[in-house]
Amino acid sequence: MSIFFHEEDLPENILADGPVAVDTETMGLITPRDRLCLLQISDGHGDEHLVRFGVNSDFAAPNLRAVLADPNRLKLFHFARFDLAAIEHYLKVTAAPVFCTKIASRLTRTYTDRHGLKELVREMLGQDISKQQQSSDWGGPILSDAQKDYAASDVRFLHRLHAQFTEKLEREGRSELAQACFDFLPHRARLDLAGWPEIDIFGHS
Template sequence: MPTIHHLTTAEAIATAAAHFATLPRIGIDLEFDDMRHRYGRHLALIQIFDGQEAYVIDPLPLPDMAAGLEPLFAVLRDPAVAKVFHSCKSDILLLDEVFNVHCRNIVDTSVQFTLLAAEDNNISLGRLIQAELGFEVDKGEQKSNWLKRPLTDAQMEYAANDVLYLFELTDRLSLRLAELGRSEWAAQENLALEAVRYGRDDPRPWSRNAAKYKISPQEMPAFRELYMLRDTVARQLDRPPYHVLSNDRLAELARQPIETPNQLRTANGLHPELKRSPYAEQLLAIGTTDLAPEAPLAPEQRKFPFRRRLNGAAASRAEARETLLNALKLHLAADHGATMANMVLSNRLIAEIIEQGAVAALRPWQQELLRESAARHGEDFSLIAEPFG
């Protein structure tokens, strides 16, 4: 095991960042808590590998986390230093959400592996290390409470292992992509990661859970109010919402609301805070008040699929586009395999192409493959190239 530097002060972080800024690349990973032990998303560690040694950067002791980490953030913004991650979207979303930091010059080993079009497209770092390097790393600390201090030796080793092998992995995968003529594909996908941003304006944050539990329109007002009450209590307690009220219990209460103080006293599965004022009164009001129905979303906030907004001749034209795209997906599968076909024309991408056109919805490498398959099988790519209408 290489040397692991445990950095806990702004001065030590600044010194390490000055070193990282001189390098052509660093390996990087983040550990954070996402509604597991506290409310919200909280950065817990940043791990860096410089090619020789590992650095485990602990931001929790910093008096001002953002200010103390700014020298490192400057390196993350610097396009002259490549940042090698594995499956980086959660990490870069956290950096954007919490610190408004946008990482440049990203190399993602998960992206590289995906573009090889192996059968297993969504591979974990541990399994990739085993497949490419031939040994296993201990993943026993995967579900650790990374906000708890002091860190154990096992946590430190786990954190370091997440970055120690990234250079060797990316170098191997880069060679294999080059042999297949897909290096430019990886460059396009990695560049697109720089534009990933955290979505801050969800007008109905309860809607995904409501869909999962098949909440009816009649049950939706109670579900909505219970969801928002749970969030308020969780935020006040600094606990994950499921500690206040599980998702299963939330759905049950939307269908059978609590209507009397006695029902509230004997109700199971509620955090004690929900049985105290003022939240007890709010919970009872949800069960005994005629609640406002869901207000229609503004047109720009609606997430209905494009096809569902059409009728008549326009709907027929959209259906013809979809039929052609499904035919092209079959051709891609015949030419390049089912995995690659789904990378170029997943259900999500088909829906986007129907509305936006292939030129806007697809990366250049995806367009190239699609054009080639269309030409080989006598299909007209131009029919789906431009935006609808």
């Protein structure tokens, strides 16, 4: 297992075919204000790739954008709604099709209200990940080894979680419902970007 660090784009043809795990790090939680600093991606074969974007980046990243926009490649996320909005806003692509482990967890692990990635990895995979660097400064000129390892860990386990959740969703008869939720996620992200982040447009009031 290795962590590879890249500036502004992925090298060409560096990922194997098949699903990719994706995550982002930003300067905060308000997407149009808090710029995209880092995108993590893994093909599930043991390596993680970190792509850093500078403060004046144009986010051109043709190789990365091609992977994210590939309609034949499944993208695995944890809390996809946030990452999809950041990718759409800064990289100008819709990352689809999508599988979100947080939604899968809410649909299958109904015995708990703990659906964070750390909890899923501990319960389902028997491993611990540190969230100590979660709120660190991702826009600084140098990322520490601890930051890089934290960022990589956010995509390291998603392929294995995807395999287990696919089985759980089938077991509970919720695969079609989950797929409908996943298909809607890019639209949910666009609603966030358009100004409806906290408003339930399906609600009565």
